Amino acid sequence: MARFKDLRDYLGLLKTLGDVESIDFSVSPILEAAAFTRRSTEQRRPAPLFENVEGASPGFRLLGAAGALSSIPDHPLARVALSLGLPHDISARDLVEHMVKANQAPPIPPKVVDSATAPCKQNILLGPDATLDRFPVPMVHPADGARYVNTWGVIVAKTPDGRWTNWSISRVMMLDGRHMTGLVLPQQHIGMVWKEWAELGQPMPYAIVLGGDPGVTMIGGMPVPDNVDEVALLGAIYGEPVEVVKCETVDLHVPAGAEIVIEGYVSPKRDATEGPYAEFHGWALDETSPEPIFSIEAITYRDNPIWPLSATGRPADDSQVGPAIGVSAELTALLQSAGLPVNVAWLLVDTACTWMIVTVRRDWRNALPGIETSELVHRIGTTMSTNRVGRMCPVTYVFDDDIDPSNTSDVLWALGTRVHPNLRKEQWQVEILPWYLCYTEEERHSGHGSIVVHDGLLPPMTSASPRHATFDTLYPAEIRERVLAAE
Structure with missing residues (x-):
């Protein structure tokens, strides 16, 4: 699709998608507009466009959460995608x-x-x-x-x-x-x-x-x-x-x-x-x-x-979403260029951009015969530890690509069923960024701490391997079709 050359065309399409909310009554720029914006991001509501701002010249407006997660069902990345000239449902x-x-x-x-x-x-x-x-x-x-x-x-x-x-x-x-x-x-x-x-x-x-x-x-x-x-x-x-x-x-x-x-x-x-x-x-x-x-x-x-206004705070809002896309893309390219069978790396916005979820192809053992999961995870962590963008990820989890790393529900399920409570992890001492509060005050001031990579990879698939127990995987197609037709 064509990309937007200004904010107004972008807002026009968001309005047709129901993702902009015009607020016509008088709103103060002192805390009130930001409070509306903060509420919008926390509730995943349409972006608020304040048409009547107290104390401003007539016609001057405020826009909140222009780059936050979208209110469009099933398409949380719509605002990001449209900003970059891509379809909203990517x-x-x-x-x-x-x-x-x-x-x-x-x-x-x-x-x-x-x-x-x-x-x-x-x-x-x-x-x-x-x-x-x-x-x-x-x-x-x-x-x-x-x-x-x-x-x-x-x-x-x-x-x-x-x-x-x-x-x-x-x-x-x-x-x-x-x-x-x-x-x-x-x-x-x-x-x-x-x-x-x-x-x-x-x-x-x-x-x-x-x-x-x-x-x-x-x-x-x-x-x-x-x-x-x-x-x-x-x-x-x-x-x-x-x-x-x-x-x-x-x-x-x-x-x-x-x-x-x-x-x-x-x-x-x-x-x-x-x-x-x-x-x-x-x-x-x-x-x-x-x-x-x-x-x-x-x-x-x-x-x-x-x-434009971003009311920063607990995830997810504009301040985490855009940077997460950039880190994800750069780390994906880094790991793939190192010859690792990585499908995608995704910086999980919900964690204030501190958890990186890396998925690898389910058939990765064909590309790396004789390699154990610990060795693959070691190679991923070593690559990350020697690169600026890799060091921006305090905690990384490596999973098979049967989950969607951008889906928090998928990630939490994988964390609970695939990550050992205290085994299968490795750490590297690196230079860190000072604004990650998961580190100690001493680490943040010195600029040095550790990144940790957890091995959440599954064992090799066999005929006896468990399957996902979901609507899509458990039931025959004809039954699923009847259920969906009745909705």
């Missing part, structure tokens, strides 16, 4: 396979279009007029440090030498109408790019892209390898270039169909306090950190702009 495995192929395809650089035709240039605010005061900047959680400008948008930045343009999601907090601060972690790409500018003692040009092509935010949340331009990878996913336009005040290009673009410079020093903020792991912590200041030089926006 399976998790087919979605990952598409991403694997795109990662292996030649990148497609963006296409620069004229500012006069770019929707994001319909309104331009410069200098003192470029203030956040007219926009519905949301307060997301009661204990947050302030209102958050960026919860579901992409920060565009490039290295001083221009070799790498990075698109990434990182939270950004409002300080006042023309200043913000946000997480610039050394382990993340925005931190790597900012470090190069800071070492020169120069402010880093940036642009924050809010709304627009829904695939932009999806790719911004995925763990793309270092020095890879997300915009070119997104072009490979689409099979066509992403249209971009030059910023007004900085030497950067942004998606032409964006709803809102904020431009300016990031200070070379950590001279502000950011946080606290309730994050994707599902915990509201009191942590703050010293971070640089984002100064605003320009804001451009479409008529009647839509400001």
Whole structure:
């Protein structure tokens, strides 16, 4: 199917599928819109579109949960799939396979279009007029440090030498109408790019892209390898270039169909306090950190702009879903390229992206004759331990491919019937990411801990092997047909 070039066409199709809920009564951007959004994600309701936002200029809107799990029955990944130009009813495995192929395809650089035709240039605010005061900047959680400008948008930045343009999601907090601060972690790409500018003692040009092509935010949340331009990878996913336009005040290009673009410079020093903020792991912590200041030089926006909002918290919401797809695709490609008989790797969103479920072909022994399950699991764990994306998975379970790794019910059944309580597991000491709360505080601060891989593989199949006891596997076809016809 054709991909969406802006947020409005995407919302139009979601509406036809019953996955958008327009809220016409007045809603405050201070906690209320986020509370509606949080309730929406927890109840798997349609995405809320707030048409009447208190304190905002007339026509300005808020959109919650644009990339969360869908309310469409049997198609939880519909919003993700549609964002990436794929059918809404695609399976998790087919979605990952598409991403694997795109990662292996030649990148497609963006296409620069004229500012006069770019929707994001319909309104331009410069200098003192470029203030956040007219926009519905949301307060997301009661204990947050302030209102958050960026919860579901992409920060565009490039290295001083221009070799790498990075698109990434990182939270950004409002300080006042023309200043913000946000997480610039050394382990993340925005931190790597900012470090190069800071070492020169120069402010880093940036642009924050809010709304627009829904695939932009999806790719911004995925763990793309270092020095890879997300915009070119997104072009490979689409099979066509992403249209971009030059910023007004900085030497950067942004998606032409964006709803809102904020431009300016990031200070070379950590001279502000950011946080606290309730994050994707599902915990509201009191942590703050010293971070640089984002100064605003320009804001451009479409008529009647839509400001996207992610109300992060316990899974599953936008903050886990998009990254999970990216990690799953990259790890699937890694394990398959290592010659391992892996069907798919799926980062289980329900666990706040801490459990990786790897399924292998049921006939894997034909490809690896004489190999025990422990050896196959050892090879999988070793491969993961030596790669950045593999080290992002604290716990991995390896199962046969008779289960759907994206189906939590399937996974729980396999965990209960195939994983030994304390045997058939192996661990590796690796560098870890600091935001996984399953690790001790000492491990998170040191950046070192272990990943564990569990062997949940079944013994070789024989005529006496047990079968799944389900409606589809137990009963003759004619009986199943009569039951289904009576529904």
